Structure formats: structure tokens, C-alpha cells
């Protein structure tokens with residue numbers, strides 16, 4: 001290798017010319033899907049190659065630095081406190097990215113023995129070969145090395161794991177899977193590390209227990225409450241399972257594959273709108289809404305410890321005029337932040353209402369309680385009829401749904417099965433604003449979608465009840 005930097009400079013110039021062509025009006029914007037994907041894949045390869053060169057260069061710097069007293073060190077001579085700072089300046093990387101390159105260099109570099117001058121083998125020779133072949137980048141090496149940090153594993157076992165992980169990284173693993181990305185490598189390496197380091201799990205668990213936490217912050221200017229924390233893996237897994245249970249079978253708008261039923265009305269209507277288009281929430285928004293569902297369900301389960309002698313019910317206070325005029329705001333017990341009238345109407349629709357009349361001086365004049373909760377017989381019957389949230393494409397199952405008073409209770413709508421329809425937390429919360437309309441037609445809920453979803457503006461019966469769909473098939477055949 002005569003002067004690698006010169007060759008790289010020429011390669012870099014050629015790359016810049018390519019980049020400029022790609023950014024031009026006639027560039028990637030005009031390319032076919034296949035060509036855009038091919039560019040992405042090839043750029044990934046270039047990046048892995050650049051990663052490999054940076055890693056080897058940094059390994060050299062680290063190694064040479066260690067052989068010199070401080071003032072003579074390469075880093076010191078260039079005015080940098082350490083290798084990380086030198087990388088940040090030379091390669092214009094963020095501090096974390098520079099730290100990753102150092103970690104990768106330590107994992108796959110081949111240091112020179114200070115005593116014998118002999119070149120020693122790399123810590124992860126398999127990953128070194130994968131990096132050298134351009135099959136893995138710094139992130140993949142760091143994922144593997146990070147999983148084994150602090151583990152007490154013999155060299156032979158370590159080499160066996162390294163060989164298998166490198167095979168996974170290059171797509172030559174026993175399972176014939178395609179080359180693994182860094183996240184997959186981290187997961188695989190973690191399995192290996194815990195398998196080989198049988199004693200390691202215990203202290204790790206103790207550390208995790210100490211670090212666990214869940215905190216709610218102060219309300220921000222936008223009225224949202226930030227949360228942060230670290231969940232133990234089993235708690236996170238439980239939460240994820242429950243999210244999935246609320247959100248299944250569809251997450252992130254990915255349509256359910258395989259056969260599915262369609263409503264009889266839709267079957268004859270080729271203009272039927274696409275259900276998948278109906279839900280444009282992000283995954284984060286869906287998980288937020290799923291959390292709301294879980295909390296409501298837990299409060300209603302009757303199994304939580306009592307708070308002040310009652311189940312931990314959400315108490316919303318709102319002036320009756322504000323609720324009727326849909327202006328102003330409401331308050332929730334346990335939170336200083338005011339909530340919207342829409343939130344109050346949502347809670348009021350599915351809960352009990354206590355009407356408290358105050359005199360001008362604040363004295364309580366009267367209390368009356370309006371029970372508007374559908375009893376469990378009514379609920380079971382509505383579940384049988386509706387199957388789940390009646391908004392098309394929603395698929396939140398019945399057990400996670402609330403019962404909406406279609407004709408508002410405050411305006412005389414009865415707590416009767418002919419006036420109750422299943423809605424998930426999100427669609428119940430946004431029923432006044434989301435563009436979906438619900439009406440009861442001879443005791444059956446019908447839905448009219450927003451115009452962007454269904455320009456025809458038709459009322460459509462909506463059910464996911466297997467019983468009713470079975471009946472539909474029986475009618476047709």
C-alpha cells in the first residue's frame with residue numbers, strides 16, 4: 001500500500017462527484033425505485049468500508065499512543081487530550097460516534113506486545129475479518145463487543161461466539177439468514193454472553209434492580225407531561241405484550257395478511273374505502289393510547305387497592321355550562337394542568353356523573369348522582385353485536401373498548417343497548433373532532449367516515465362480531 005491517503009482522496013473526489021449528480025434535479029429524484037434502493041445499499045457498503053478504515057487507523061493511534069510517554073504521543077502532539085478528541089477533530093464525528101470507533105478499534109485491533117514487539121491477535125478476530133471484508137460497520141462491532149463487556153468468559157468460548165457472530169454478520173450463519181444488522185447482532189451477542197457467562201446474570205440483575213425507575217415530570221408549556229425511566233426487562237416485556245394485545249392485530253398500519261371477511265355491504269361496493277388508510281396514528285401515539293386503555297381497564301377491574309375508600313377512579317370536575325357549551329376547560333384530580341372539555345366529555349360519557357350545585361359563596365347546595373354506566377349484561381350484549389371498536393380499520397378488541405352513548409346522555413340519550421356502541425379509548429376521545437360520525441339505525445351502529453377516507457359519505461353498518469359475520473354468511477349462502 002504505497003500511499004493509502006492519496007488513493008482515498010481520489011476515491012473521495014469521485015464520491016463527491018457522484019453525490020452532486022445524485023442531488024441534482026435529474027439525479028435520484030428521477031431514478032426508479034430499484035435504483036434508489038441500489039444506491040442506498042451501495043452507500044451502506046461504502047460507509048462500512050469507511051468505518052473499517054477509521055477503525056484500523058484508530059487502532060494504530062491507540063496502540064502507538066500506549067507505547068509513548070505522554071508528551072511524545074500522537075494525540076498530545078496534535079493538541080488533543082485523548083484519541084476520542086483527535087477523532088472528533090480529524091474525522092468530524094460527534095463525541096459518541098468517536099467513542100464507538102475507539103470501542104470498535106479496541107475490539108478488533110491487533111495490538112503490538114510492549115514486551116516482545118509481537119503483533120497480538122484481535123479480541124474478536126471473526127468480527128475483524130467481517131469488518132475487513134466490508135460486511136459489518138462500527139455499529140455492528142460495537143454491538144457485539146458491548147454485549148460481552150464485563151463478562152468472565154474463557155478465550156476458547158469467546159472465540160467460538162465470535163466466529164458464530166461474524167458468520168451472522170456476513171450472512172453465513174447456520175440458519176442461512178441474510179447478513180444481520182447491528183441491532184440483530186446485539187441481540188444475538190447478548191444471548192451468547194448470558195449463555196457463556198452463567199454467573200454474570202446475577203450481578204447484572206442486581207444493577208438493573210438498583211437502576212430501575214419510572215418518573216413523570218412537570219407539565220411542559222404545551223400541556224404535555226414528560227415521562228422517563230428505565231424498566232426492568234420483564235416489566236417492559238409485560239407492557240409490550242399488553243400494548244400488542246390492545247393494538248393487535250395491526251400495528252403501524254401494517255395490514256393483516258391472509259384471508260379476512262368483509263361486510264356484506266362492502267362486498268357489493270367496489271368503492272369501499274381502504275380500512276388501512278383510516279388510522280394514521282404513529283406507533284408512539286398508538287402506544288400512548290394503548291397505555292390509556294390499560295390504565296382505565298386496571299382502574300375498572302376492581303382489583304387495585306382503594307384510594308380514599310374508593311377504586312382509583314379518575315375524577316374530572318367541570319362546570320355544567322362549560323360541558324354543555326363545549327367551551328372552557330375542566331380539571332382532573334391529581335393534576336394541576338387543566339384538561340380540555342373533550343377530555344371531560346369523554347370521561348363523562350363512560351363514567352358516573354355527580355352533579356354538585358354550589359351556592360354563590362361556594363356552599364354545597366345539593367348533590368345528585370346520575371349513574372350512566374352500562375351494566376355487565378348490557379356490555380356483553382353490545383360486545384356480541386359490535387365485536388370491537390366500531391370505527392373501520394381500528395381492530396381494538398372488545399375487552400379493551402369503552403361504551404359510547406351515541407345519543408349524548410346529557411341530551412336525554414338513555415343508557416340502553418340501542419344507544420351504546422363500542423369505541424376504543426382513542427376513537428372515544430376524538431369522536432367529536434376526528435371526523436367519524438356514529439348513529440344508531442334500528443339498534444345497530446352505523447358509521448360515516450371523514451370525506452378524505454370516504455368521499456361518498458355513506459353510512460355503513462360496522463361490526464367485527466364473529467357471530468354477526470357468521471349470520472351474514474348464512475344469509476348469503
Ligand SMILES: [Zn+2]
Nearest residue numbers: 389394424427
Ligand atoms: Zn378505535
